[in-house]
Amino acid sequence: MFPELNDLLNASPDRAEPGKLTLLCDAETDGSFLVHHFLSFYLKANCKVCFVALVQSFSHYNIVGQKLGVSLTTARERGQLVFLEGLRSAVDIFFRAEGKAHPLQFLREAKAASLQPLYEFVREALEPVDQGEAAWKRPVLLVDDLSVLLSLGVGVVAVLDFIHYCRACVCCRLQGNIVALVHDSGDAEDEESDVLLNGLSHQSHLVLRAEGLATGFCRDVHGQLRVLWRTPSPPAQRGRSLTFQYKIQDKSVSFFAKGLSPAVL
Amino acid sequence: MLESLLGPGGLVLLRDSVEWEGRSLLKALVRRAALRGERVHVLGCEVSEEEFREGFDSGTNSRLVYHDLFRDPLNWSNTGEALPGGPLGVLRALCTRTGPGPVTIALDSLSWLLLHLPCTTLCQTLHALSRQDSRPDDSSPVERVHVLGLLHEELHGPGPVETLSSLAQTEVTLSGSGDQASAHILCRRPQHRPTHKIQWFTILPDFSLDLQGGSPLKSQPHPDPRTHPVDPTSHLTFNLHLSKKEKEAKDSLTLPFQFSSEKQQALLCRGLGQATSHIFYEPDAYDDLDQEDPDDDLDI
Numbered sequence: 001m002f003p004e005l006n007d008l009l010n011a012s013p014d015r016a017e018p019g020k021l022t023l024l025c026d027a028e029t030d031g032s033f034l035v036h037h038f039l040s041f042y043l044k045a046n047c048k049v050c051f052v053a054l055v056q057s058f059s060h061y062n063i064v065g066q067k068l069g070v071s072l073t074t075a076r077e078r079g080q081l082v083f084l085e086g087l088r089s090a091v092d093i094f095f096r097a098e099g100k101a102h103p104l105q106f107l108r109e110a111k112a113a114s115l116q117p118l119y120e121f122v123r124e125a126l127e128p129v130d131q132g133e134a135a136w137k138r139p140v141l142l143v144d145d146l147s148v149l150l151s152l153g154v155g156v157v158a159v160l161d162f163i164h165y166c167r168a169c170v171c172c173r174l175q176g177n178i179v180a181l182v183h184d185s186g187d188a189e190d191e192e193s194d195v196l197l198n199g200l201s202h203q204s205h206l207v208l209r210a211e212g213l214a215t216g217f218c219r220d221v222h223g224q225l226r227v228l229w230r231t232p233s234p235p236a237q238r239g240r241s242l243t244f245q246y247k248i249q250d251k252s253v254s255f256f257a258k259g260l261s262p263a264v265l
Numbered sequence: 266m267l268e269s270l271l272g273p274g275g276l277v278l279l280r281d282s283v284e285w286e287g288r289s290l291l292k293a294l295v296r297r298a299a300l301r302g303e304r305v306h307v308l309g310c311e312v313s314e315e316e317f318r319e320g321f322d323s324g325t326n327s328r329l330v331y332h333d334l335f336r337d338p339l340n341w342s343n344t345g346e347a348l349p350g351g352p353l354g355v356l357r358a359l360c361t362r363t364g365p366g367p368v369t370i371a372l373d374s375l376s377w378l379l380l381h382l383p384c385t386t387l388c389q390t391l392h393a394l395s396r397q398d399s400r401p402d403d404s405s406p407v408e409r410v411h412v413l414g415l416l417h418e419e420l421h422g423p424g425p426v427e428t429l430s431s432l433a434q435t436e437v438t439l440s441g442s443g444d445q446a447s448a449h450i451l452c453r454r455p456q457h458r459p460t461h462k463i464q465w466f467t468i469l470p471d472f473s474l475d476l477q478g479g480s481p482l483k484s485q486p487h488p489d490p491r492t493h494p495v496d497p498t499s500h501l502t503f504n505l506h507l508s509k510k511e512k513e514a515k516d517s518l519t520l521p522f523q524f525s526s527e528k529q530q531a532l533l534c535r536g537l538g539q540a541t542s543h544i545f546y547e548p549d550a551y552d553d554l555d556q557e558d559p560d561d562d563l564d565i
Contacts, residue, residue: 116341157380161339168336172313191422198419199376201283203311230286 001041001068002033002253008227008244009206013045018138018175021167023204025197027184028212029223033248035144036061038179040068043075047176048136050125052103052118054086054148067251080136082125086148106154115154115162123169126176138176141166145181146200147193156192160199167203184209205230213245220263221245225255274367274409275434276395278375280418280426285439285446288312289468291371291415292320296472298369298411299325305369306359310334310352310377317373320472332359338381353382353390360393367409370394374415375429384425391432441465445477 006012024034032055039061042049053061062072075081084103093102103121106114126139149159163180170176182200185193201207207228213221229240244255256262277294281287299305299321305328309317314331321329332348332355340351348355356378359370372378378387395412414433418426430436436451445465452460465477498505507515519525 114339114341119341160380164335164338165341168313172315172335195420198283198417199380202286202376202417202420230283 001037004255005037008255013041016045019171020177021171021204022179022206023200024181024208025184026210027186029210031210033253034208035181036064039142040065040070042140043070046137047140048080049140049142050082050122051142052084053144055144057087058083058085114158119162119165122166126170139170139174140176141170141178143180147183150192156195159196220247221261222248274411276391276412276432277435278429278433279415280438282418285441287415287439291413293468293472293474294413295371296321296325299328303367303369304328306330307371308332309373311374352378356390369411372414376417376420379421379425388428388432
């Protein structure tokens with residue numbers, strides 16, 4: 001996890017707020033550093049994490065995690081981390097016998113109707129086990145990322161329903177958190193992506209949006225991060241919004257106010 | 266604004282966006298209806314019952330009937346706890362509710378229903394919902410049914426949004442500037458012209474509405490008490506002010522190109538032979554003094 005980002009969000013592993021949906025969004029840049037941040041954040045906070053990783057392999061996340069001070073292999077062996085490796089298990093569907101529905105069962109269906117098997121997988125992974133060590137704090141669901149599901153042919157409503165059910169189960173019933181990454185293609189013709197992004201924004205409590213700089217690529221400033229605190233229900237003031245610029249280094253990310261990059265000062 | 270929203274009955278459409286959320290306003294209106302003694306039915310699809318009831322006092326909560334479509338709307342858990350008929354069944358059941366007194370139905374949210382039901386079915390059901398007061402066979406006094414629908418504008422194309430808008434008697438579009446929220450209210454009543462109003466408001470923690478009169482741009486922003494306004498005219502390296510003597514000298518100065526009466530006199534008096542100035546000229550060795558007048562050939 002990146003300590004500077006924790007300061008910005010006023011969060012720390014020992015005081016993670018329960019029942020929150022955090023939406024990560026990236027536009028014209030790669031927002032996966034936020035996924036690595038939250039993965040290591042919640043592992044360090046001693047939470048039980050279910051990670052639906054559809055984009056990269058386990059070893060990729062493990063290598064980055066080790067730079068940030070967590071070992072995914074150890075966490076998986078201890079039972080703290082349940083990892084669904086999409087790239088590998090997608091192939092398993094075709095070579096297994098008929099039985100219980102595979103989480104990625106929608107890949108076999110001509111018209112992918114619902115993500116219920118995936119939801120069942122998440123629910124079983126995060127359901128508290130009575131007899132085992134109840135050492136873990138609240139459950140956390142991490143998804144990287146939801147736009148891949150759209151590309152694989154799942155409808156927008158099905159993805160929204162999946163997150164709806166996850167929210168009902170993980171956030172409301174189990175008092176856990178959800179973190180999901182969505183890409184903003186910026187393409188005016190991609191209506192499904194827009195509907196997905198807006199639909200999730202309406203449901204989330206915190207929206208982190210990583211954007212590329214409007215002026216193009218820069219060696220010292222890799223992008224801009226907009227943080228929007230939303231409270232869907234209580235009548236607080238309009239959500240606070242802050243904007244920072246960042247630079248990704250080998251083991252950390254440094255944040256600074258707009259225009260105040262150390263390279264420029 | 267409140268009376269005009271809940272007065273005539275029919276569908277009130279609350280259009281919100283990601284930046285300006287509308288659920289607080291919906292809850293404020295629900296509380297208002299409950300405080301007036303109406304029964305309130307809430308069809309909750311997007312938030313849990315606990316979250317929706319949060320912030321309400323016990324009186325409001327006792328009048329609120331929450332139809333939970335949040336926990337298991339599509340019957341994935343197969344436990345039989347889901348409401349029968351799914352979302353459409355619940356909506357149709359609300360249409361046939363009878364009972365004394367006015368009723369308010371809050372739909373949270375119409376966007377969810379629009380994503381899961383065909384637009385035409387939803388519109389027909391909404392029409393039936395809001396027209397309960399005009400049943401021809403009913404001899405009892407007309408009960409007003411208020412339907413409050415929350416719609417997230419960005420999730421739908423212009424077609425469904427305009428369709429719902431045409432069904433609505435009142436449309437409230439939420440926006441704002443800075444920290445202040447505003448509601449653009451469009452009211453359509455039969456045999457009247459549509460009326461527009463922009464109302465600035467704040468919602469207090471107990472979900473009561475605080476209406477502000479004018480736009481917040483008219484009121485000056487209060488200066489931050491911690492930072493004192495800096496006087497830019499202090500510590501200058503040049504003099505910005507004039508002393509009294511300097512002011513008098515400045516006022517009495519005649520400008521060079523101003524034609525005053527003194528100047529006129531001076532010009533006129535010059536021809537009286539007063540030799541006011543002489544020109545002394547010593548020609549150099551190289552000067553070529555040509556006595557000819559170069560203007561001789563001009564025919565003046």
